[in-house]
Amino acid sequence: MDALQGVEVIKTTNQEDFFSGITKNIYGFFQDKVYHLTFTGLRFGLFAECIATVLIVAIFAFASWLVLEKQIKIGEMMAILHDGKYRYSSRQ
Secondary structure, three states: OHHHHHHHHHHHOOOHHHHHHHHHHHHHHHHHHHHHHHHHHHHHHHHHHHHHHHHHHHHHHHHHHHHHOOOOOHHHHHHHHHHHHHHHOOOO
């Protein structure tokens, strides 16, 4: 109820333009921060995807090398790749 009385005071003293400007500035400030936070999230997501891709390729290369050296079998390599894919993938 106090908020409605405050609106009446603003209207009767003809300060609507003043408070409208303040509201637009505050809203613009927060919109700008949300915009920049979105770009920060996108950069972080891209970085995480690149790291995950490099790790999965490294696991694949190492497991393939172990198969070629006859230290593990291809089924074991597939199990390693399956585990590595779900462990290091950023989208789960």
